[in-house]
Amino acid sequence: xxxxxxxxxxxxxxxxxxxxxxxxxxxxxxxxxxxxxxxxxxxxxxxxxxxxxxxxxxxxxxxxxxxxxxxxxxxxxxxxxxxxxxxxxxxxxxxxxxxxxxxxxxxxxxxxxxxxxxxxxxxxxxxxxxxxxxxxxxxxxxxxxxxxxxxxxxxxxxxxxxxxxxxxxxxxxxxxxxxxxxxxxxxxxxxxxxxxxxxxxxxxxxxxxxxxxxxxxxxxxxxxxxxxxxxxxxxxxxxxxxxxxxxxxxxxxxxxxxxxxxxxxxxxxxxxxxxxxxxxxxxxxxxxxxxxxxxxxxxxxxxxxxxxxxxxxxxxxxxxxxxxxxxxxxxxxxxxxxxxxxxxxxxxxxxxxxxxxxxxxxxxxxxxxxxxxxxxxxxxxxxxxxxxxxxxxxxxxxxxxxxxxxxxxxxxxxxxxxxxxxxxxxxxxxxxxxxxxxxxxxxxxxxxxxxxxxxxxxxxxxxxxxxxxxxxxxxxxxxxxxxxxxxxxxxxxxxxxxxxxxxxxxxxxxxxxxxxxxxxxxxxxxxxxxxxxxxxxxxxxxxxxxxxxxxxxxxxxxxxxxxxxxxxxxxxxxxxxxxxxxxxxxx
Numbered sequence: 095x096x097x098x099x100x101x102x103x104x105x106x107x108x109x110x111x112x113x114x115x116x117x118x119x120x121x122x123x124x125x126x127x128x129x130x131x132x133x134x135x136x137x138x139x140x141x142x143x144x145x146x147x148x149x150x151x152x153x154x155x156x157x158x159x160x161x162x163x164x165x166x167x168x169x170x171x172x173x174x175x176x177x178x179x180x181x182x183x184x185x186x187x188x189x190x191x192x193x194x195x196x197x198x199x200x201x202x203x204x205x206x207x208x209x210x211x212x213x214x215x216x217x218x219x220x221x222x223x224x225x226x227x228x229x230x231x232x233x234x235x236x237x238x239x240x241x242x243x244x245x246x247x248x249x250x251x252x253x254x255x256x257x258x259x260x261x262x263x264x265x266x267x268x269x270x271x272x273x274x275x276x277x278x279x280x281x282x283x284x285x286x287x288x289x290x291x292x293x294x295x296x297x298x299x300x301x302x303x304x305x306x307x308x309x310x311x312x313x314x315x316x317x318x319x320x321x322x323x324x325x326x327x328x329x330x331x332x333x334x335x336x337x338x339x340x341x342x343x344x345x346x347x348x349x350x351x352x353x354x355x356x357x358x359x360x361x362x363x364x365x366x367x368x369x370x371x372x373x374x375x376x377x378x379x380x381x382x383x384x385x386x387x388x389x390x391x392x393x394x395x396x397x398x399x400x401x402x403x404x405x406x407x408x409x410x411x412x413x414x415x416x417x418x419x420x421x422x423x424x425x426x427x428x429x430x431x432x433x434x435x436x437x438x439x440x441x442x443x444x445x446x447x448x449x450x451x452x453x454x455x456x457x458x459x460x461x462x463x464x465x466x467x468x469x470x471x472x473x474x475x476x477x478x479x480x481x482x483x484x485x486x487x488x489x490x491x492x493x494x495x496x497x498x499x500x501x502x503x504x505x506x507x508x509x510x511x512x513x514x515x516x517x518x519x520x521x522x523x524x525x526x527x528x529x530x531x532x533x534x535x536x537x538x539x540x541x542x543x544x545x546x547x548x549x550x551x552x553x554x555x556x557x558x559x560x561x562x563x564x565x566x567x568x569x570x571x572x573x574x575x576x577x578x579x580x581x582x583x584x585x586x587x588x589x590x591x592x593x594x595x596x597x598x599x600x601x602x603x604x605x606x607x608x609x610x611x612x613x614x615x616x617x618x619x620x621x622x623x624x625x626x627x628x629x630x631x632x633x634x635x636x637x638x639x640x641x642x643x644x645x646x647x648x649x650x651x652x653x654x655x656x657x658x659x660x661x662x663x664x665x666x667x668x669x670x671x672x673x674x675x676x677x678x679x680x681x
Contacts, residue, residue: 135336136659136677141347144370144670145362147354149320153307154298155278156229156236161571164276165667166324166350170212171278172310174203174222175271179663179671182469182575184272188217188279188310198266198619205257210331211281212314213305218256224282226251228289235295241579242273244616268618269578276573281308312343312674324350334674343674344659366390369657369678372668374650375524376455382652389655396649396664398457398466400572403525405442405516405532406641407435409593409601410561420561424506425514428492429564435639437488439478441539442532446480447645451527455650459643462635466646466664469575472629475636485539496540503540513542516565517557519550528644529567557592566592567644573665577615577628584612584631593640604638 146162155167176187186192192203209217229236230248242248244264252260261271284306288297298307304315312334313326326348334342351368353359360378363371364385374382379393386393407429408421421429428434444458460477463470494503494512503512514536518529526547533543543565548556556563582588586597586605600606608631615627635641651668653660658677662668670676 135338136344136675137679138340138344138677139346140344140678141349142345142369142657142673142676142678143349143351144368145353145359145373146324146350147352147356147359147373149352150300150318150324152299153302153315154280155276156225156234156238156280157295159237161666165670166326167278168276168311168667169313169326169348169670169673170307170309170311170315173277173279174205174274177272177275177574177665179665180661182665184270184275188222189271192271194270198617199263201261201263201271202254203259203261203271205259206333207257209310209333211284211308211310212329212331213281213284213308214331215281215283215308217279217281217310219253219259220256221279221282222259223251223253224286224289225277225280228280228285228294229277231289231294233292233295234289238277240582241277266617266619268616268624269576270619272574272576273579279310284308313348316347321352323352326350332674344677345673348670348673363391363652366654368654370651370653370660370669372651372666372670374652376451376453376647376650379455379650380453391652391654392660393650393652394662395455396466396651396662396668398459398464398646399649399664400464400466400575400646401569402459402464402646403528403567403569403644404592404641405438405565405567405644406593407514407565408557408561408563409640410595411601412561414560414562421564424510425564428494428505428512431492432638433488434492434494435642436478437485437492437539438536438541439639439642440481440485440488441535441541442642442644443480443535444644447528447531451524451531452645452647455648456645457648459646460636461632461643462641463577463632464572464646466649467575470577470625470628472632474629475632477636478639478642482535482539489539489541494540501540502542511542512540513544514565515544515546515563516567517546517548517553517563518567519553520547521550522569524647525567525569532567532644558590558595571666575665577612577631581612581616585609602638604634605640608634 146165148162150163150166152158153167155171173187174189176185178185188205189203190206192201194201205219211217228234229239244267247264250262254260285294285297288294304317307315312329312332314329316327317325328343328346332342336342356373356375356378359371359373360382362368364382383393409430410420411426413419448454448456448458457465459465461475465471489503494505496502497504497509504510505512518525529545533545536543553566553568557566582590585591586600586609589595594601600609611627611631615624618624649664649668651662653669656679659675660669661672663671
């Protein structure tokens, strides 16, 4: 499936993953219209306190992809189907079950009956049709539009009755309905007028009255004070129940304190003011661990996260509007050589970075997806581990030599000193330090790296729009474990094909080979062959290294001993994804 991203959407997430669908008919069902969680029980009541680093720009989940905002808004909304962040399996949500024809492209979806929005109004198939009409409209501003497209086309939704839909995709879909995860079903009654008047993109803005924000999630908006807090209260019409039949959620309220500074958040957690924290960095984790002996809270290192700090070079041979090449042609010829990129990778001391910057709480990476992705990671790919001498050999093969003996390699017809300008996003201390270590590591093998720090959106604009840069060090976030929704990243024609987007035809034979493999992957409904195909994609990547993986920071979380039913996940929002299940004992 092809994903089209704005800058903000891409900054938040580029990858969505999961398991395939077998041919034939798949049915997932529950014994009642109301979903019962058979393994769940808990104490009712209480206010859970946590943090978000920024104020919301909107309360419409469809219009934002920033993880801090999604953490809040997905507690207000519900989707047709949902990925369990603990098992990574696709589960029923507003759809109680579904069937897929043997063609792999036609789905019949059966909705739950008797469900109501948080204002008490009934939920029907008309709300689903309205949601997907809105998401497709070019002026709606919906960032999730590309998430449900297949080869650039939206599926066709047809209402069979008030609680039954037919969804037809252009071709067989290997990931099934998984792309519908996190797409909020919106109330037609509330938003139809704004949609018809062309004001959908401004509806439910940050100044909206809380009573206007209506959803099908476990909570509803109670209060928002800019720069201070967001308070959610229990949705009295929520449709899930526990094994005893008690309505969820257990909590009365969730309070999100708006605290931009991670250090301040860690201190407030340590003091007991916060119940959960899921934005812990390595330095704070170390200090919190020393105070953990008092038994007031639990800390957990979930291992390698799914987000990786990637480094890549601009391989775009094009020119800007003034006719100037995006990249110095002699430099581009060097960047374009796989042995140069392998040399660069061999020169980076990932283990040293992990120990010195992440205090051992990060994991070196060598491929396009994190080793934390246990479902799809290929452990057999070759690793370009730290080896300065091998790096020097490969740089020499790429045509770089130190002719004058000053320690800096020269290149080109005039034997100029070889230096690279590397863009990074300012404001992240760990990544800024990482850039400095990479600068030092490359200096040891004769490559001069110049660091240029810009605002995050300015960096993204360079490699997405203007193409005027040489190299970038940037973290790519993820929201699931399956590669299908990242096709805009894999395909050479993709808008987020980092090193050279929007190619009319593949620039290299290995890109053409990757295109073919990904096309096979996304239309294959056999899980075993899908995995084999994506293993091949990872092997090509590790050989050619169009993008160099560096470190995946470990996911570090903490919660008070009074909080129950916590199920930590490497997928964001690590501790709040099952907020309706969380309980809190009296303080």
